[in-house]
Amino acid sequence: MRSIIFGTDWGEDCDDVVALRVLCRSVKEEKINLIGVVINDAIDYSASSLEGFLNKEGVYNVPIGIDKSGANFGSHPTYQIKLSEFSKNYKSNDDAENGIRLYRRLLANAKGKVEILEVGFLQVLAGLLESEGDDISSLTGVELVKEKVEKVWCMAGKWHEDGGREYNFSRTSVACKASYVICEKCPVPITFLGWEIGNSVISGSKLDKNDYLYQALYDHGSENGRSSWDPMTALLAVIGDEEKAGYDYVVGTACVEAENGKNHFTPSSDGMHKYVIKKFDDIYYQNQLDDIIKSDI
Numbered sequence: 667m668r669s670i671i672f673g674t675d676w677g678e679d680c681d682d683v684v685a686l687r688v689l690c691r692s693v694k695e696e697k698i699n700l701i702g703v704v705i706n707d708a709i710d711y712s713a714s715s716l717e718g719f720l721n722k723e724g725v726y727n728v729p730i731g732i733d734k735s736g737a738n739f740g741s742h743p744t745y746q747i748k749l750s751e752f753s754k755n756y757k758s759n760d761d762a763e764n765g766i767r768l769y770r771r772l773l774a775n776a777k778g779k780v781e782i783l784e785v786g787f788l789q790v791l792a793g794l795l796e797s798e799g800d801d802i803s804s805l806t807g808v809e810l811v812k813e814k815v816e817k818v819w820c821m822a823g824k825w826h827e828d829g830g831r832e833y834n835f836s837r838t839s840v841a842c843k844a845s846y847v848i849c850e851k852c853p854v855p856i857t858f859l860g861w862e863i864g865n866s867v868i869s870g871s872k873l874d875k876n877d878y879l880y881q882a883l884y885d886h887g888s889e890n891g892r893s894s895w896d897p898m899t900a901l902l903a904v905i906g907d908e909e910k911a912g913y914d915y916v917v918g919t920a921c922v923e924a925e926n927g928k929n930h931f932t933p934s935s936d937g938m939h940k941y942v943i944k945k946f947d948d949i950y951y952q953n954q955l956d957d958i959i960k961s962d963i
């Protein structure tokens with residue numbers, strides 16, 4: 667079975683929560699192993715609410731890492747406070763391992779190849795790539811990724827617009843620099859799903875009102891559904907093939923300007939990067955997601 671590590675800015679928005687349901691349903695159906703989660707912003711209830719959600723989904727003992735220096739925009743999302751009540755092992759962010767160390771440990775211990783799904787900021791992955799050998803592994807981060815990572819699936823970019831500035835690439839100066847590093851140094855293929863793909867696909871409008879996922883959407887102000895940037899990327903990773911997931915793609919080399927997070931793409935047949943383009947109307951992806959995340963009540 668394929669193994670996936672999930673990176674998320676579990677915080678401001680609620681599409682990360684929808685994405686995690688997609689992953690949890692896939693774990694329960696034994697389509698993937700979720701071997702770890704790394705949170706790349708740092709709100710008070712980040713780790714505890716994420717574990718709480720996993721526990722409610724019946725997916726237990728997934729190690730959680732965090733970047734405690736990650737961006738904290740000062741909000742206290744209501745859904746996170748509520749989900750924290752269901753945590754057992756991660757009562758605060760202090761109970762979560764450093765995100766870069768967790769990546770290094772998971773990769774060093776992996777028997778086969780691992781895939782990384784990232785739907786948030788990229789500074790932890792960039793930190794992994796720039797890490798030196800340590801007590802976990804003598805390999806550098808680049809060597810470890812080259813040896814153990816098959817591929818990265820990443821929600822980021824505005825690929826319909828040269829010089830576009832998308833949130834995950836550009837929200838902070840740290841995010842801009844990290845995005846530059848990922849495009850420059852990642853030694854394995856990356857497939858990007860851009861802002862333009864998920865923005866008009868609204869998922870989560872058919873959930874039962876007693877479903878805690880509905881509550882998370884409601885608390886975010888998205889009780890009628892939310893743009894599907896992160897859940898579409900999660901489903902793309904679960905399916906593991908761009909065409910089978912309903913996308914065309916462009917191959918080439920992505921780059922992000924370190925100063926401002928603007929993205930560019932140079933098509934070339936031997937490039938390491940792809941960005942996807944929808945083959946079907948929005949309703950196709952919406953129905954597909956709503957069916958996968960439907961309430962279990």
Ligand SMILES: [Ca+2]
Pocket residue numbers: 674675676679681682785786896
């Ligand atoms: Ca996100």
